Amino acid sequence: MNVGIIGSGGREHAICYMLNKSKKVSKIFCFPGNAGTSLIAQNINLDPDNFSVLEEYCIKKEIKLLVVGPEKPLVNGIVNFFKRKSIKVFGPDKISSKLEGSKIFTKKICQKNNIPTSKFKICESLKETLDYLKRGNFPIVIKADGLASGKGVYICKNFNDAKEASEEIFNGKFGCAKQILVEEFLEGEEMSYFIVTDGKNYKFFGSAQDHKRVGEGDKGKNTGGMGCYSPSRLLNKDLELKIKTKIIEPTLNAVNEQGGVYKGFLYVGLMIKNNDPFLIEFNVRMGDPECQTILPTLNTDLFDVLISCCDGTLNQTSIDFSVSKSICIVLCSKGYPEKFENNIEIKDLEQIKLLKNQNIFHAGTLKTVNGLVSNGGRVLNFVSTSDDFLKCRDEAINLIKKLNWKYGYFRRDIGHKVIKT
Numbered sequence: 239m240n241v242g243i244i245g246s247g248g249r250e251h252a253i254c255y256m257l258n259k260s261k262k263v264s265k266i267f268c269f270p271g272n273a274g275t276s277l278i279a280q281n282i283n284l285d286p287d288n289f290s291v292l293e294e295y296c297i298k299k300e301i302k303l304l305v306v307g308p309e310k311p312l313v314n315g316i317v318n319f320f321k322r323k324s325i326k327v328f329g330p331d332k333i334s335s336k337l338e339g340s341k342i343f344t345k346k347i348c349q350k351n352n353i354p355t356s357k358f359k360i361c362e363s364l365k366e367t368l369d370y371l372k373r374g375n376f377p378i379v380i381k382a383d384g385l386a387s388g389k390g391v392y393i394c395k396n397f398n399d400a401k402e403a404s405e406e407i408f409n410g411k412f413g414c415a416k417q418i419l420v421e422e423f424l425e426g427e428e429m430s431y432f433i434v435t436d437g438k439n440y441k442f443f444g445s446a447q448d449h450k451r452v453g454e455g456d457k458g459k460n461t462g463g464m465g466c467y468s469p470s471r472l473l474n475k476d477l478e479l480k481i482k483t484k485i486i487e488p489t490l491n492a493v494n495e496q497g498g499v500y501k502g503f504l505y506v507g508l509m510i511k512n513n514d515p516f517l518i519e520f521n522v523r524m525g526d527p528e529c530q531t532i533l534p535t536l537n538t539d540l541f542d543v544l545i546s547c548c549d550g551t552l553n554q555t556s557i558d559f560s561v562s563k564s565i566c567i568v569l570c571s572k573g574y575p576e577k578f579e580n581n582i583e584i585k586d587l588e589q590i591k592l593l594k595n596q597n598i599f600h601a602g603t604l605k606t607v608n609g610l611v612s613n614g615g616r617v618l619n620f621v622s623t624s625d626d627f628l629k630c631r632d633e634a635i636n637l638i639k640k641l642n643w644k645y646g647y648f649r650r651d652i653g654h655k656v657i658k659t
């Protein structure tokens with residue numbers, strides 16, 4: 239079968255790499271992909287948010303399955319658009335995607351179904367927000383309702399920070415805002431839990447913890463993710479049962495009751511306190527770099543997983559992961575997440591010999607007539623799996639050292655909570 243992948247990051251290169259290993263996949267097209275995907279697939283530079291143009295191309299190239307990496311096309315309704323067509327789309331429909339597309343939608347589901355999450359207040363104007371904040375406890379969390387590329391969350395230490403955040407949101411920093419979410423600040427340790435579902439059944443798809451801050455020791459500005467380790471150190475049977483019964487199942491049922499069909503990956507972002515899970519957020523996709531970290535430990539053919547979700551036959555597919563530990567370190571452009579330069583040559587990447595347990599997934603890279611160049615903040619992902627987190631990290635760092643890209647920056651402490659040195 240010919241398959242299309244929407245997206246251009248490390249997550250999509252990892253998906254492309256796994257699908258390329260499947261005997262059932264003939265040709266892969268990436269919309270638009272990156273220099274890494276171009277080595278194993280055909281990159282197509284068309285706007286994946288223009289569904290009609292995408293459909294036309296898929297028909298022409300006999301693409302029968304579309305895998306959606308990022309949230310935007312899902313929130314915009316790509317699954318609904320393709321519903322009665324002969325092209326399968328792996329991902330949740332428009333209603334289900336509101337779990338990521340609207341934080342207020344998710345909070346209302348939590349409230350109605352007693353799903354453990356932080357206490358919250360929805361405010362309809364700046365005045366109402368400020369009046370509420372005057373009585374609030376700090377730190378407090380202020381969130382824009384809609385998609386904000388990971389930038390719509392403010393952890394506010396005091397009233398002034400919270401006022402500034404609320405003003406930014408109501409002034410339209412993330413698009414027209416009629417409502418704002420004010421949340422209690424949760425203490426604990428974060429964990430990401432993943433499932434894959436066909437709309438009826440769901441299965442575990444790994445756990446992980448990413449490092450969002452740019453600096454070592456988890457300090458500095460927030461980024462898309464500087465690295466990740468899997469599995470999470472917090473996961474145990476008791477906790478897992480609570481995550482499933484108190485959070486995942488009531489949510490999938492609630493989405494169903496509202497007429498949604500949730501097929502695809504669900505990323506459950508949690509705060510864990512005393513072995514109890516509290517929902518921070520849902521994402522309706524795999525994480526990046528969580529995807530690059532988890533997929534190399536998947537033993538099952540990824541194509542089988544994806545197609546059985548589309549066909550509603552996930553209960554007939556067993557999903558098997560190796561017991562390996564995995565670490566991904568992101569090499570980013572110096573200056574990221576603030577100002578950085580693009581179009582800087584990356585030499586000799588292909589000279590690096592990878593062992594079976596190692597992968598390099600591209601993100602912000604571009605193939606030009608003059609060779610490989612950087613094309614974004616997060617440039618390359620170095621992944622190593624083994625039975626020991628320290629070994630994973632040492633190997634990933636050694637690969638980065640071999641590349642010796644002087645314009646790059648990476649964190650040497652990824653996984654510090656699971657590595658005692």
Ligand code: AMP
Nearest residue numbers: 356379388391421422423424507518519
């Ligand atoms: P989100 O985009 O909702 O995942 O938020 C981004 C990050 O902000 C999360 O990964 C947490 O580190 C932090 N965060 C969000 N909501 C809360 C909360 N209620 N309490 C503590 N930290 C939070």
Ligand code: GLY
Nearest residue numbers: 448463525526527
């Ligand atoms: N690594 C966080 C995310 O993908 O949203």
